[in-house]
Amino acid sequence: MHEFLSERAAELTRLAATIRSGLEQAEAMTPHLNDQLNELAVLGVTSHQVEGPSVYARPAGLSNDKDDSVVVFQAVLLLPGGIGAAAWIAHGYNEYHHCSYGEQIDLHDRFVPYGKLPPIVRAMLVKRASQMVRNLLRDVRILNG
Numbered sequence: 001m002h003e004f005l006s007e008r009a010a011e012l013t014r015l016a017a018t019i020r021s022g023l024e025q026a027e028a029m030t031p032h033l034n035d036q037l038n039e040l041a042v043l044g045v046t047s048h049q050v051e052g053p054s055v056y057a058r059p060a061g062l063s064n065d066k067d068d069s070v071v072v073f074q075a076v077l078l079l080p081g082g083i084g085a086a087a088w089i090a091h092g093y094n095e096y097h098h099c100s101y102g103e104q105i106d107l108h109d110r111f112v113p114y115g116k117l118p119p120i121v122r123a124m125l126v127k128r129a130s131q132m133v134r135n136l137l138r139d140v141r142i143l144n145g
Helices: 002-042 090-097 119-139
Strands: 048-059 070-079 082-089 111-113
Touching (some): 002 070, 002 082, 070 090, 070 111, 070 119, 082 090, 082 119
Antiparallel strands (some): 048 070, 070 082, 082 111
């Protein structure tokens, strides 16, 4: 029993270290990225939405014991808005991402700005931010005539 509890304590320590490390990286770069994205929006680069993967899921209530609803946080870059997450109930997220017709949903209504996200979600966004910015830069082109 003692060995089992020691293993669980070690797992919790690793989880906290992973979150802390990701949060430190996120806090060091994401606000700057969002400042640059906001400047682009002010300059007219608007109505863009870059979707990333889900980065965190948790029970909608206090636990899954009484209710099996799950909230899913999906990495998103919106202009205007910046890097943040779309909050979904898992059923809606799964329906949207597994539909065959692929119609995109405007995520502004689901968008939670970076500064209002729980620390664990902010920490997990840092791994997705680079790819989302790369996708935005691929989509936004200035044409020289």
